[in-house]
């Protein structure tokens with residue numbers, strides 16, 4: 001912690017607290033839903049309950065960006081039972097349900113989560129990361145394009161109007177980049193080993 005004088009004469013308190021990527025825990029399901037704000041809570045809880053069941057079965061994994069013991073972002077990574085149209089003949093992990101708490105946006109948290117998913121893909125021998133984006137969410141599509149994702153498939157069905165984008169897993173150097181020295185944020189990954197903490201499977 002450091003105290004500095006701001007240009008306007010006020011005080012600036014500098015803190016250095018890392019954002020850690022860890023496994024999602026079932027006991028924080030409600031807080032994870034709240035990351036989207038108050039609307040649509042019932043439907044989000046229904047989805048997350050299913051995701052946690054699938055996490056227990058090893059079908060998918062939830063990654064949480066943790067700041068000081070609080071979930072401030074999440075991303076889900078489907079590892080198995082992926083729609084063949086989304087796999088499109090490649091060994092992929094499918095990432096979805098990415099959200100970062102508004103107060104923590106534009107600090108690199110989403111990028112840290114996506115790169116952590118990519119590290120999981122590498123551990124599983126997958127070559128690509130795929131993501132589905134709601135067609136109207138142009139800001140998200142631009143963001144993924146900036147990270148090197150390319151559109152390869154589109155669908156319009158019960159899941160919604162979706163554009164699928166994919167890219168090769170991030171290179172080895174990206175795991176180092178996870179531990180950013182960017183003073184705006186410091187993202188550390190607790191997902192280095194393929195194992196999740198036991199409590200995740202309750």
Ligand SMILES: CC(C)(COP(=O)(O)OP(=O)(O)OC[C@H]1O[C@@H](n2cnc3c(N)ncnc32)[C@H](O)[C@@H]1OP(=O)(O)O)[C@@H](O)C(=O)NCCC(=O)NCCS
Nearest residue numbers: 098099100104105106107108109110111112132133140143
């Ligand atoms: C999309 C989202 C996950 C990005 O999270 P984030 O942690 O802010 O993303 P990062 O900090 O890793 O990347 C920031 C980049 O995103 C883009 N971006 C984020 N917010 C933006 C905004 N309001 N306007 C324009 N670009 C924006 C920019 O390219 C930005 O890079 P820059 O800061 O260098 O300009 C977050 O905005 C969010 O939760 N949105 C609501 C849910 C959502 O749309 N999820 C995507 C579903 S597929």
